[in-house]
Amino acid sequence: MTPLPSAIGHLPSPPFPVSAAPCPKSRQGRQTILSQHLETLADMPGAMPKLRDLVLQFAIRGSLVPQDPKDEPAIELASRALSAAKQIAEEHNLKLPTPEFPVADRDKAFPLPKGWTWAKLGNLCVKLGAGSTPLGGKRVYQRSGVKFLRSQNVWDDGLHLDDVAFISPTVHQDMESTCVQPGDVLLNITGASIGRSALVPDDFDEANVSQHVSIVRLADKALRHFIHLCIVAPDFQSRIMQVQVGVSREGLSMARLKEFVIALPPLAEQRRIVTKVEELLALCRELEARQLTARERRTRLVHSALDHLTAAKDEQDFRKQASFTLHNSSLILDSVPSLRQAILALAVEGRLVLQNPADEPANKLLVAIAAEKQRFLSDRHSGKAKPPQGDATADISHYACPPGGWIWTTLGQVSLRIHYGYTASADHASRDVRLLRITDIQNNQVDWNSVPGCAINEAEVAKYRLTAGDILIARTGGTIGKTFLVETEPPKAVFASYLIRVIPSELVSVRFLKSFLESPLYWKQLRAKSAGTGQPNVNGEALSGLAMALPPLAEQQRIVAKVDELMRWCDELEAQLTAAQTTAAHLLDATLDRAHQGEL
Numbered sequence: 324m325t326p327l328p329s330a331i332g333h334l335p336s337p338p339f340p341v342s343a344a345p346c347p348k349s350r351q352g353r354q355t356i357l358s359q360h361l362e363t364l365a366d367m368p369g370a371m372p373k374l375r376d377l378v379l380q381f382a383i384r385g386s387l388v389p390q391d392p393k394d395e396p397a398i399e400l401a402s403r404a405l406s407a408a409k410q411i412a413e414e415h416n417l418k419l420p421t422p423e424f425p426v427a428d429r430d431k432a433f434p435l436p437k438g439w440t441w442a443k444l445g446n447l448c449v450k451l452g453a454g455s456t457p458l459g460g461k462r463v464y465q466r467s468g469v470k471f472l473r474s475q476n477v478w479d480d481g482l483h484l485d486d487v488a489f490i491s492p493t494v495h496q497d498m499e500s501t502c503v504q505p506g507d508v509l510l511n512i513t514g515a516s517i518g519r520s521a522l523v524p525d526d527f528d529e530a531n532v533s534q535h536v537s538i539v540r541l542a543d544k545a546l547r548h549f550i551h552l553c554i555v556a557p558d559f560q561s562r563i564m565q566v567q568v569g570v571s572r573e574g575l576s577m578a579r580l581k582e583f584v585i586a587l588p589p590l591a592e593q594r595r596i597v598t599k600v601e602e603l604l605a606l607c608r609e610l611e612a613r614q615l616t617a618r619e620r621r622t623r624l625v626h627s628a629l630d631h632l633t634a635a636k637d638e639q640d641f642r643k644q645a646s647f648t649l650h651n652s653s654l655i656l657d658s659v660p661s662l663r664q665a666i667l668a669l670a671v672e673g674r675l676v677l678q679n680p681a682d683e684p685a686n687k688l689l690v691a692i693a694a695e696k697q698r699f700l701s702d703r704h705s706g707k708a709k710p711p712q713g714d715a716t717a718d719i720s721h722y723a724c725p726p727g728g729w730i731w732t733t734l735g736q737v738s739l740r741i742h743y744g745y746t747a748s749a750d751h752a753s754r755d756v757r758l759l760r761i762t763d764i765q766n767n768q769v770d771w772n773s774v775p776g777c778a779i780n781e782a783e784v785a786k787y788r789l790t791a792g793d794i795l796i797a798r799t800g801g802t803i804g805k806t807f808l809v810e811t812e813p814p815k816a817v818f819a820s821y822l823i824r825v826i827p828s829e830l831v832s833v834r835f836l837k838s839f840l841e842s843p844l845y846w847k848q849l850r851a852k853s854a855g856t857g858q859p860n861v862n863g864e865a866l867s868g869l870a871m872a873l874p875p876l877a878e879q880q881r882i883v884a885k886v887d888e889l890m891r892w893c894d895e896l897e898a899q900l901t902a903a904q905t906t907a908a909h910l911l912d913a914t915l916d917r918a919h920q921g922e923l
Contacts, residue, residue: 369908371611378603379556382596385436385588394589397440400543401587404447407542411449430584432558439588445581447550450540452577453512454501454532457494464488469495470530472503474511477521477536479555482509495531501538503530508539508551512575518563520554522547537577549593552600553585659897666889667842670835670882673726673874675889682875685730689873692737692828699739725872735867737836740826742863743798744818745787749775756784757816761797764807771814779817787817787824792833794825794840796866803859804849806840808833823863832879838886839871 381387426441435441445451457463457471464471468489476487495502503509507523513535532538539554541547553559566579588596669675725731735741749758753776763774779787789795791812797805799821818824827833839845852865874882 371607371614373912375604375607376557378600378607379552380558382600383553383556383558383586384433385439385586385592388592388595388599390436390438390592391589392437394438394591396438397442397587397589400546400590401440401442401447404442404542404546408446408449411542426584433586435586436588438592439586442585442587443581444539444550444583444585447541447543447546447585447587448539448581449542450538451581452500453534453537455498455534457490457498457531461488463490463494465491468492470528471533472509472530472536473533474514474516474519474535477509477511477516477519479519479521482521482523482527490531495529498531501531503527503532503538504540506541506544506547508541508547508554510537510539510554510575510580511535512537512580517575518554518560520551522551537575537580543590545590546587546593548597549588550585552597559583659893659900662896663890663893664843666886666893667838668844670886671839671842671844671872672723673729673872673878676878676881676885678726678728678878679875680727682728682877684728685732685873685875688830688876689730689732689736692830695828695830696739703740722870722872726874728878729872729874731870732873733867734825734836734839734869734871737828737831737871737873738825738867739828740824741867742824744820744822744824745777745779745783746820747777747779750777751775753777755815757814758819759789759795759813759816759822760819761800761802761805761821764795764797764805767807769807769813771816774814774816777817784815784817789813789816789818789824792827792829794827794833794837795822796825796840796861797821798823798862799858799860801859803853803861804846806837808837823861823866825866830876831873832876832883834883834886835874835879838883844871845869 378387426443431441454472466489468491470484471488471490472482473488476483490498503523505523505525505527509521509523509532511517511519539550541550562583563575566575666675722731745758747758749760756776756779757771757774758777758779759769759774763769789809791809793809795807795809795818797803825836827836848869849861852869853859853861
């Protein structure tokens with residue numbers, strides 16, 4: 324066998340020398356890490372979401388831009404915000420903001436940079452409250468009017484208004500406390516989208532929010548961009564998940580939200596941070612778009628190579644095309660299933676091994692199978708012979724001519740019987756006779772110790788008992804077409820009614836038949852026969868009529884041996900690719916962890 328290409332299993336080099344002594348832990352060092360190495364890190368598998376999180380973490384912890392001692396300390400900014408909030412509350416007879424208690428040491432997650440201060444979110448706001456549902460609910464929605472913002476409209480990158488609801492001006496006025504203003508920060512506080520947050524643009528007109536959205540209105544609107552960064556950063560999101568209330572843990576109370584602690588930088592530094600974040604996230608988007616283009620180009624190349632692979636004339640041509648495919652797949656793990664399908668396509672089309680003119684041709688084999696089936700049915704029916712079942716011919720007019728010695732036939736013609744399983748309820752307390760179900764078959768294997776029993780008499784057992792060499796096919800639902808070969812004699816067991824059993828002729832290699840039942844030719848026909856129904860379903864008659872090309876028995880055995888060899892090759896390739904991706908993921912996590920600690 325041709326050895327695996329040397330590129331397979333080659334692990335990516337770390338973007339930083341692992342053995343090098345770490346740089347001094349300094350904010351300046353952390354401020355340069357992303358700008359200098361973002362593109363290198365971005366090429367590692369699964370890196371982009373983690374890099375975005377890292378950008379935000381650096382931003383809200385003061386590690387993204389340098390501090391300037393000339394900046395006004397943030398304590399002055401926080402003090403003015405609290406005073407403004409109190410004044411507005413007194414003027415409008417509102418409830419005072421969160422009392423200005425000192426921030427507890429347990430809430431101080433990290434040492435603050437010079438000029439920063441800890442502040443509670445409630446002390447920075449003139450309004451922090453949830454919206455409400457208009458009286459009448461959805462019945463009051465209109466085609467136009469005042470926008471009514473719901474959780475599906477609130478996203479981290481801004482308001483998405485494609486499916487926004489509208490309410491009348493009258494309803495809008497009745498819900499005055501839920502009115503949105505330009506510069507507000509909106510935060511989803513319930514459901515699956517909890518934690519998503521959007522900035523309301525400065526040129527926004529008017530809207531109200533539902534009870535699933537809270538309004539964070541800052542005393543100083545100049546804080547809004549940095550506060551939004553804090554909300555979408557991993558630290559804040561983690562706290563939201565920790566303090567959800569209710570049995571279903573799907574709600575964030577305003578009382579809890581007001582107590583959330585924020586590390587507040589001077590206003591001038593906030594502006595520098597926001598500018599830097601926008602710059603780095605724009606670079607992330609550019610890198611992501613570039614990677615998407617590269618992946619699409621790579622995918623087209625792999626698909627083209629697999630098309631050539633499927634069209635290979637013989638095994639030598641196959642190996643040549645396979646080597647090209649693997650060397651140009653850039654270690655795409657998803658290409659291995661396609662490689663397996665290409666192998667099976669070649670196998671059942673007579674292009675995987677050489678033909679031998681000395682082999683007995685398949686047309687004679689088919690005659691012998693018909694005689695075997697006649698005897699089988701006679702024995703099953705006490706000597707009263709019945710016509711062979713499943714002998715319908717298939718339309719092969721659109722199929723290519725098979726190789727010499729092969730013949731087009733059907734699954735029914737090479738099978739002694741194709742029939743449905745036994746209808747019974749599973750009984751986990753009984754194990755005398757097992758009832759094999761679709762759910763018991765996982766990855767072409769069955770754990771017989773976990774298969775339940777069923778109530779069945781001996782006469783029925785004789786009809787449905789599984790033996791080595793049987794092939795089971797799922798006939799309905801999401802697993803339709805899934806197959807299982809009973810390779811060794813199982814415990815005393817029957818099979819459930821949502822399975823169809825194929826009892827192959829003893830003159831056919833059951834392993835070759837299994838290869839056909841996993842090949843593209845099989846799946847193409849199965850989908851065509853089960854299409855057009857709400858619940859995918861295939862019956863025994865349809866399975867009997869599936870067209871297949873039958874080779875001589877000796878060639879079937881050579882094909883099975885070659886398929887086994889190549890599938891082991893795929894297994895080894897898949898294992899190496901998985902190991903490479905796992906190692907790369909661990910390397911990325913270790914690199915980012917070092918970045919968090921300021922060691923890079």
